[in-house]
Amino acid sequence: MSTPHIAAEKGEIAERILLPGDPLRAKFIAEHFLDGAKEYTHVRNILGYTGTYKGVPVSVQGTGMGIPSISIYVHELIHTYGCKKLFRVGTCGGMHPDVKLRDILIAQAASTDSSLVRNIFGGTINFCPIADFTLLEKAVANTRRLQLKATIGNIISVDRFYDEDIDNDKLRKYGILGVEMEAAALYTLAAEAHVQALALFTVSDHLLTGESCTAEERQTSFNDMIRIALETAIED
Numbered sequence: 001m002s003t004p005h006i007a008a009e010k011g012e013i014a015e016r017i018l019l020p021g022d023p024l025r026a027k028f029i030a031e032h033f034l035d036g037a038k039e040y041t042h043v044r045n046i047l048g049y050t051g052t053y054k055g056v057p058v059s060v061q062g063t064g065m066g067i068p069s070i071s072i073y074v075h076e077l078i079h080t081y082g083c084k085k086l087f088r089v090g091t092c093g094g095m096h097p098d099v100k101l102r103d104i105l106i107a108q109a110a111s112t113d114s115s116l117v118r119n120i121f122g123g124t125i126n127f128c129p130i131a132d133f134t135l136l137e138k139a140v141a142n143t144r145r146l147q148l149k150a151t152i153g154n155i156i157s158v159d160r161f162y163d164e165d166i167d168n169d170k171l172r173k174y175g176i177l178g179v180e181m182e183a184a185a186l187y188t189l190a191a192e193a194h195v196q197a198l199a200l201f202t203v204s205d206h207l208l209t210g211e212s213c214t215a216e217e218r219q220t221s222f223n224d225m226i227r228i229a230l231e232t233a234i235e236d
């Protein structure tokens with residue numbers, strides 16, 4: 001059994017799964033954090049692996065960039081492979097003076113300019129995509145236990161990486177901490193399917209200061225965020 005985008009047999013993907021956009025970050029996580037990780041898919045070079053973390057089965061799957069792409073993977077992971085706890089581990093742009101380059105953000109909510117919400121709810125309801133509270137609570141506790149720091153709040157999932165039209169000053173004024181391209185879809189699709197989801201980010205560049213991490217750092221240097229996600233994923 002496989003889907004159009006994931007070439008895994010049923011049972012090869014764990015209920016607990018980390019979801020980086022970048023498939024090479026999936027490979028990095030599998031090789032550096034999971035024990036006995038085995039690749040279960042490489043369709044379109046979007047890589048997926050299952051191994052164990054502290055003895056608990058955990059998968060990691062690239063999702064590509066943008067809401068259409070992650071929506072395909074999340075749908076197939078939930079509805080074909082039975083994933084129940086989904087953690088986006090992404091990079092984001094820092095939007096707010098309270099966040100600095102390489103900080104960890106955890107998205108309590110994900111605002112969006114995507115048509116996803118309108119496609120589902122029509123024009124009258126502005127559905128608010130939110131994190132699963134239990135996962136959020138556990139992730140905050142694990143952040144403290146690991147003596148790390150994370151900023152928790154609202155982020156925005158945008159459709160355009162290069163967007164001259166977006167009003168970042170207004171978003172900042174309303175407390176939006178960071179910008180990325182997938183979390184609102186993850187939260188919305190998880191809500192529909194009654195499964196748990198949480199999105200964590202490392203600030204890879206900053207819209208206010210113009211600082212940025214290298215492409216290699218984006219792939220490999222986000223170990224603290226990954227550790228928080230894994231420690232949270234394996235809890236009951």
Ligand SMILES: O=P(O)(O)O[C@H]1O[C@H](CO)[C@@H](O)[C@H]1O
Pocket residue numbers: 020021022064065066089090091092161180181182
């Ligand atoms: O680093 P990932 O997880 O891909 O996330 C961010 O990076 C990509 C843009 O460079 C978008 O997918 C955005 O959401």
Ligand SMILES: O=c1cc[nH]c(=O)[nH]1
Pocket residue numbers: 091092093094161179180181204205
């Ligand atoms: O989507 C993203 C990711 C990183 N930085 C940005 O500015 N946007």
